[in-house]
Amino acid sequence: DSGVTQTPKHLITATGQRVTLRCSPRSGDLSVYWYQQSLDQGLQFLIQYYNGEERAKGNILERFSAQQFPDLHSELNLSSLELGDSALYFCASSVGTGTGYNEQFFGPGTRLTVL
């Protein structure tokens, strides 16, 4: 158990809908990262937050957004869902940012199926 929690574990929805994925980082970790793992693209970095602020963006679609709240949990919002958004979405957390390198610890993932 990495200490990172994600809810829900599974989510099935229809095209055009909007969903919210939730992540709680390990106690004491300030950075949260979101990743998408699809069959054709593999694992890809989406976005990073540090202590409530967006710090880095990767291959995140405009239909997707995220935020990190004062209690440091994070939410990834996916809207106007398409079949191709079906994937495993992972959250990871690390202690900090910037200086040196901080190991990332992964949550169990949320499996999203868009029908």
Place this chain on the structure above:
Amino acid sequence: KNEVEQSPQNLTAQEGEFITINCSYSVGISALHWLQQHPGGGIVSLFMLSSGKKKHGRLIATINIQEKHSSLHITASHPRDSAVYICAVMGRTNFGNEKLTFGTGTRLTIIP
């Protein structure tokens, strides 16, 4: 060409064999992760290393920064080692934060 290349893509071996999985990367990095993903989907971080060698139980990871290459070794392999092993390099974003770029993974199957 992907920034992170792994080989082999698939590997099947008999229980007890010595396993080597390779990872080559083309970008400057601050560190490299080896990750394990079981069929259930969860990702476990096995190692994070920036130089030299690390050992944990039957697992050994090495990295050569000059050659941009890392290897993951499994000694005395066991069927429970069957999983996908993913190499991920930790680069720098504009703010100097860590961004992971992933290899496509090596699917390892250990036959009893």
